[in-house]
Amino acid sequence: MAINKKYYSIYAKNLKEVSSANSIGNDKLDYELIPELKNLDEMPFEFELKMLTHSKRGIIISDDTSLLKQKWFDYQYNDLAWPIFSERLMKVIETSLNKNENLSWIKCIINSNEEKRTYFIPKFSKKPDLLDTNKTIYVPGTNHIIKPYFSLSKAQKYAVFPKPSTFWEIPTSIVVNQQVKEAIEKQRFPEIEFDEILISES
DSSP, X not given: OOOOOOEEEEEEOOOSEEEEEEESSOOSOHHHHHHHHTTOSBOSSXXXXXXXXXXXXXXXXXXXXXXXSOOOOSBOOBTTOOOOEEHHHHHHHHTTOOSOSOEEEEEEXXXXXXXXXXXXXXXXXXXXXXXXXXXXXXXXXXXXXXXXOEEHHHHTTOSEEEOSSTTTTSOSOEEEEHHHHHHHHHHOOTTEEEEEOOEEOO
């Protein structure tokens, strides 16, 4: 088995016009929802697609998605800033896991006019110990991370893990190894981009 020495955060590209899955009937912020979702495998509310346009005046939100060149994304933009994946993308990631990840999926429903599609949100049940604490840069006198360095020996146990944050259970981004990156690239998800993370040899 090849040794993975490179790891990448994955994101949806910044586009001028996109569809965004906006939560219906939810008035809570993303981190406020996490405690409620720990024991659930399905979101307690649905999402509705809106059109988001980035302009000089800021972000313009419209209910009319008919002008969009692409309405549905495999990495679906959304108002919670969470990774929300199509079943196709979820399965690519799922087949690459090595069972150390403690990863499960929360099902969610996204609506657009009369059409409904099922998407999946990654949820982690255990926070992995991955940082090289000698190289990671913190805010002085705190444990708040400015620049994380990951330990290669620790990271190699995982194909996927949450990007470090206070709210690691449902992070704003996930990190994947080289093998998962190549599997994603092979299946062609054009809206996804990769950002290589810092890895130490420890």
